[in-house]
Amino acid sequence: MAHPSTSVAEALDVADARHWTRRPPVRPATRLRHLLRDQDAADLAPRLFAYPDAVTRWAAGDTVGLNPAHRTLIEREIYRTWQPDARRRAHQQILHHDGCVTVQLHARFTYTTSCGEFHDPRVRPLTEDLPTVHARALFDARHRDADEDELRCILADGIGEAYFFHALPADQQQAAVAISDLHFVQFHY
Known part of the structure; x- marks a missing residue:
């Protein structure tokens, strides 16, 4: 299952496969x-x-x-x-040792601000390290078998913080980012 994925859940499963013991x-x-x-x-x-x-x-x-x-x-x-236990152990080790969860994706985004909602027609190729809080939320959601919409929402929040709003002060980060069209996603950790 090394084919490109448009599903966050499948991309996480493929990344988890690198940590299997059998x-x-x-x-x-x-x-x-x-x-x-x-x-x-x-x-x-x-x-x-x-x-x-x-x-x-x-x-x-x-x-x-x-x-x-x-x-x-x-x-x-x-x-x-x-191997759900091996998966959980790998996630815990990554999070407890400030491990890096890198996401590579090609997607279109929608931004919601106090002025309204804006759709970006471009497919953006991004490679970003997710903030630890978002990586933890993504792993927790996957462990409880959350649906694809929830996983995309968590990923969009992480991408928003890591890429779109990283240079803004916390009081100016009032926009919300959503993934409107996901063409490719891959995780590395």
Whole structure:
């Protein structure tokens, strides 16, 4: 899953994969058996766009009807759920040692000020180190499986502080930044 991502959650999962202590299973049936340890087929099936019976059958080794789209979704679920304890430890070490969480993104932004809302039509390529408070909020939101909108909001706040408002005094930082269109996002830590 090293492909470019337009999802903050997926980009965090890919960055977290660099801190795994063991590799996840490779075969789809083995991956599904791992995923079915913590949840039942009825809960997993909607995320794979499949029927629960098909998920159970695939986990048993019968891969009839398992197409490349399903394989990609299974891989995404593995990246989302693999080694949660190693993920939390890595996040704690990064935050406790003032580690750097760098985000690289290509996005359009919207700014809300006391004068109104402004849409920037440009796709801005940015590479910034997130402030620790925003990195902590991003990790905490990911641990509780927050939705994409909340993750984007936290990321936009961090980008706003690190890039757009870094030269302004605190009393002048009255604008809000939102990501209106995300073309690419990648994290490094």
